[in-house]
Amino acid sequence: MITNQLFKLLINFLNKPKFILGFVLSLIGTNLGLLLPQLIGRLLDVKFLTEISSQPNLLAGMVLFFISVYVIRATSSYLVGTCGSQALNKIQKYIYDHLLKTSVQELDTYQSGDLASRLTNDMSIVLNFITAVIPNLLLNFIIIAGSIYFLFTISPSMTLISLVIVPVLLLIIVPINARLESYYNNYQTGVGEISSRISHKFVHIRLMKAFRGERSEAREMGKSFDRLTANYKKIIGWSSFQNTLISSLMMGFIILILVLAGGEVAKGAMTMSSLMTFVLYLTQMIDPISDISEGATEISEFKSVSNRLMEVLKLAKDDYCEDKFGLENTAINMSGVNFAYDTDNILNNLSVQIPSGKHVAIVGPSGAGKSTIFSLLMKFYQDYQGSIQIGQQELKNLSPSQVRQMISYIPQDNTLFHGTIRENLLYGKNSSVSEERLQEILEQLDLSRLIDELEKGIDTGISDSGTGLSEEQKQRFNIARAFLVDHPIYLLDEVTASLDSVTESIISKAIDKFTAGKTRLTIAHRLNTIREADYILVLNKNGSVSDFGEHQQLTQRSSLYNHFLSELQEAS
Template structure:
C-alpha cells in the first residue's frame, strides 16, 4: 500500500513538471527572473553584516559614507530587481497558462463525440478555466518565493555556521519538525484540493446547464429547484473552503510557533554567550537578522507547498483531458466527389452495453432521396451519426462504392455533407457569421444574398435593422424557429454539399413556417444525395426509398406505395397521419 502511494506521488510530481515542460515556457525570461530574485536575496545577506559592524564599532568617526552610499544603491537595485522579477515571472506564468489553455482548447475541439456523451460540458470547461488558473497562481505568486526562499535559507544558514556553529545547530532543530508538519498536512491539503476542484467543476456544470435554458426554467416554475441545486454546490464549495482554511490555519501558526520557540531559545542562549564574552553584541544582532531571513522564507515555503498540492490536483484533471484519444481530422485520403452509392453493410452499434442498431443493411443511391422513418428511439438519429462518422460501427462497414468511408479524412468526408437538424444550432453572432460558419474562403455579398434567397430567408433578413449584420443572440434566440431553420438551410446551400442530411427539419415548425422551409429544402435537395429522418410521412411520400426502422432493426424498405401495401406498422402510421391531414 505504501509503495502504491509513493508511486502515485511520484507520478503526480512527474505529471506536473512534464505538463509545465510541454508548454515550453520562455527559458530566458525565467532565468532572468530567477537571477533577479537571487540578486534581491543576495542584497539581504549584506544587511546583517553591515549592521554587525555598526553595532560592534559604532561612532560618527567610524562611519564610511561610501559604504552607506553603496548600501543605498544596493537597496535601490534590489527594489528594481524585485519589480522586474515579479513582472517576468508573471509573464512566464501567463505564457504557461495560455499555452495550457491553447492545448486544451485544441484538444477539446478534436475530441470525439463519445467524450462529450460521457463528460459534462461544465466540468470540461472547469478544466480550461479553473484548473489552469491554479497552475498559473503557483508560478506567478509562489515559484519565486520558493526558489529565493531556499537560497535565503541556505545562504543564511551557511553564514550563521561561520558566525557561530553551536547556535546554528540549535536553530536547525526546527527543520525536521517543520518538515513533518508540512508532510502530514500537505497530504491532507492534496485530498481537499482535489475535492474542491471537483466541486468547482460540478458547480460550473450547473451554471452551464441552467443559464442557457433560463426560459425553460421560468416557464417550468423551476427557479426554486435550480436554486436548491446551485445552493447545494455553493454549500459544498463552502465546506471544502473551510477545510482548506483549517489546513492553512494549522500550517502557518504551527510553523511560526516552532520558529518563534527557536527564536526565543536563540535569544536566550545567545544572550548568555554575549554576557560571557563568547559573542559580540553585533554578532548577536546579525544572528537574529539572519534568523528572521530564515523565518520569513519558511512561511513562504509553506504557502508554496500547499499551493503545489493544489496544482498537482489540477494537473491530474488537465492531463486526463490531454491524454484522451482525439480525432485526427486530416488522417486519410481526400474525397474528390460523391458519385457512388453509400452502402451500410450489416452494421451494429452499441453505447457501451446498450445495443442501439442490429444488422442494419441498406444502400443510399447517389442523387436520390432516402427517407428513414419509424417510432421514436428506433435508431434513426444514431444511423445519421454513423454516416456523419461521429461514431464508428461496433460491427459491419459503411462504404462509398467499394471504399470504406473511414479511409477518407474526416475533414474531407464532412466537407461533402450538409446537415440540417430539427433545432438547427446557431452561434452567438450575426446572421452573416452563421451562414458563413465553417467556410474557409471569403464569401461575397452577392453569393450570400443568393443562398439566402434560395433558402427563403432574404425577405425577413432585409426587414431586420442591420440585415445580414443583425445579431441573432445566444443560440439564435432573437429569431423564430422558422427563421433559424432557413438560416441553417442557407448555411448548407453555401457549403454546396453533395450529401444532404435532414433530421426532422420541419417537425417543430408551425404550418406557415413549414411552407417556407419546405420550399427552401426543395431548392437544397435538387441534384443531391439526400437522407431524411421524418416523423411526418407527408414530407417523404415522394422519396425514392423509405426505410422503416424500429428497435434498431430495418423492418421494411421501398417506396411509399410498396410499404403501404406490405408493412403493417407503416400502414398504420400513414393512415393516422393522412387522417389528421384530411
C-alpha cells in the first residue's frame, strides 16, 4: 500500500530514540492524567476532604502532581513535534532530490505548480499528521483503554452497556471516511492546478497584460477557486456531519448511562462518589472519541496526499553514472531513428552521419523535429528506435549524466534563473570555472562592458523572468553560460535569433572561435549561419532526411533546400 511506503520512509528518517522518549513521556503523562478523576472523586468524599485539609503537605503534593502531569505532557509533545518536523525535512529533501533526477520524459506529464504544491502543501499535511494526529490518536486510545479499565473496576455491568456505542460509531465513521478520502484527493489536485496556473501566469505577466487577459484570467481562475471551494464545502459538510452525529450520540448515551447508574445508586448498589467517578471517566472519553473521529478524517486526508507524494517517487530517474569512457572522436551517427512523443512518429527512419569536428546546420519546416533531434542527443527522451552513436559509443549505453558532460546545449528560449548574473553564468558548474575563463568569455561576447555599467557588476540580481535585461542581452548570457566549460560537442538551437545583425556578427565570430575543431550542430534560420556551416542537414516535414551535403552541392540538387533558401531571402 502506498500509505505504508510513506510510513516506511517516515520511520526511516525519524530520530527514533528521541521519538520513543517523547512517546514514553506522553504515555506516562496520559496514564498519570487517568488518575485525575480518581483523585477528584476522592475529594468528593467528606472524610478524605477533612483529612487532606489538615495536611498541607499532602495538598501541596497533589498540586505538584497536577502540574507535573501537564509538564510531562508538554515535554512529550515538544519531543514528538520536533522529531516529526525533522523527519519531514528529510523527506522533503529526498522527494525534491528525486524530482530533480527524474527524467524529462516523465516530468512532461506534470505541471510545475502541481509538483510545487506536492512538496509544500501536501507536506504540511504530512507534518501535521506525524506531529499531531498520530500522537493524539495513540494517546486517545490509551485514555479510552485506561478509562474503560477504571470504569470496569467501578461497575462492570454499566461499563459493558456503555461499550455498545463502539460498533455504532464504527458504522458511522467507516463509510463517511471513504467518501472524504476521494474529496481530499480532488481538493489536493485542485490546489496543485491552481498554484501551477498562478506561477505560470505571473512569469508571463507582460503577455497577459499586453493581451488584456486580466478579465478572462480572473474568470477562469474564479471557476477554479469555485471548484475548490465546492469540494471543500463537501469535506467540511461531511466531517461536521460526522462529528456532530458522534458527539450527539455520545452525549445521549452518557445521559442514558447516568439514568441507569442513578437507579443503581437508589438501590444502594453504587455510592454517590463512585457514580461521580464513573461519570467523570465517561465524560473524559468524549474528547478522545471525537478526536479519533476527526483523526479518521485526517487519516483520509493523509492517505490522499501520501498517494500523491509516492506517485512522484515512482517516476523513473535518470541514470547518474559518471564513469569515464573512451571517445575516439565526436562524430554523430544516427541510423534508422524513429521517435514519437505520443502516438505519431516525429522522427521517421532518420539516418545521418555527422563528421567529427564539423559544423552542421539543420534546416527544415517548422515541426519537422529539429529540436527533437537535440532532445534525443541530450537524452531528455530515451524511447527511440534505431541507433545513435557518438564516436564509437552507442548513446543508449551512456548515462544522461555522461552525455551531458560531453555535450553543451543552448536552447531556443533565453531563460535566466532568479539570482545574480554570476550565479546564472556559473549555474551547475560549481567552482570548475576559472576567473580568467569567465572574463575571456564575457569579453568575447561583448558582455564585459554591459556588466561594468551595472552598479553591482556581475553580482547584480535578476528576477526569474530576467527582468532588467533585454532579450538580446539574455541571449548573450545564455551563450556565455554554455561556453564557460569546454565541451567537445555543441548543440545550438537558433541562438542568434534575437540578435541584431551587428551583434550577430560579433557573437557568431565568438561562437566560431569557441567551437573551432568541435562538433557543432546548429538549428539555423539565418542565411549566414547556413552558408557558414560545413554541411547542411535538410529535414522533410515528416522528420526524415531529405538531403545532407555542402551548401553549394545542395543548391544544385535539392529543391526543398532551394525553396527554403528563397523563403529565407524573401523574409529578410
